[in-house]
Amino acid sequence: MARNQSRRLKPAILQADEKSFAALQVIKSYAPVNQSCAVEAIRATRRDVTRLRELEAEAVAAATTAREKAVAKEWEFHNLMLCAKQQVIAQFGADSDELQLLGRKKRSEYKPPGPKAQ
Template identity: 45%
Template sequence: MAKNETVRLPQETRQADEEAFLALKAIAGYSPANQTYSLATVTARYDAMRAAEEVELRAQNALDAARDAAIAAQWEYHNLILGVKDQVIAQFGADSNEVASLGLKKKSERKAPARSGKAGK
C-alpha cells in the first residue's frame, strides 16, 4: 500500500502504535543497534505527538467558539434588520418609497389574489 504522509492515520493504526509503545516500555534491556529507535527517542516523539494533538485540539476548540460567535452575531444582526423593516413600515406606511428602498415590495405592487372557480362549473 502506498504511503501518503499528508493524511491522518486511521484510528486503528494509532491505537496499535500506542499499544506497541506501551509494550516497548515494558521490555527490560531494550537496546537497539540503531539509536534512532531507542526508547528515549521513541518517548520523545510520543511526547511531541501528544503535544501537537493538544495544540490541534485547542485550535479546533477556538475555531468552534469563533464560528459560534460569528453565527450568533449574524443572527443578531439579521433579527435587528427584520425589526428595522417593521419599524420603517410602521413609520412610513406599507406603500412608501422607504419600504421599497429596503428591498421590500410596496403594498400596491403586490398581486391581488385571484379567485378560483368551482371545479364543477
C-alpha cells in the same frame, strides 16, 4: 514507510503503536543502528504527538466557540434588520419608496387577487 502521510491514522493503528512502544521499552538490549529509531527519539516524538493533539483540541474548541459567537451575532443582526423593516413600514407605510430601498416590494407592486374559481 507509509504511502500517504497527509491523512490521519486510524485509532487502532495508533493503539497498536502504543502497545509496541511499551514493549520496546522493556527490551534492554535494543540498540538500533539508525539512531532516529532509538527509544529516546521515539519517546520525544510521542511527547510531541501528545502536545500537538492537545493544541489541536484547544484550537477546535476555540473555533467552535468563535463559530457559535458568530452565529449568535448573525441572528442578532438578522432580527434587528427585521425589526428595522417593520419600523420603516410603521413610519413610512407599506407602499413607500423607503421600504423598497430595503429590498421589500411595495404593496402596490403585488398583483391583485384574481376571481375565485367556482
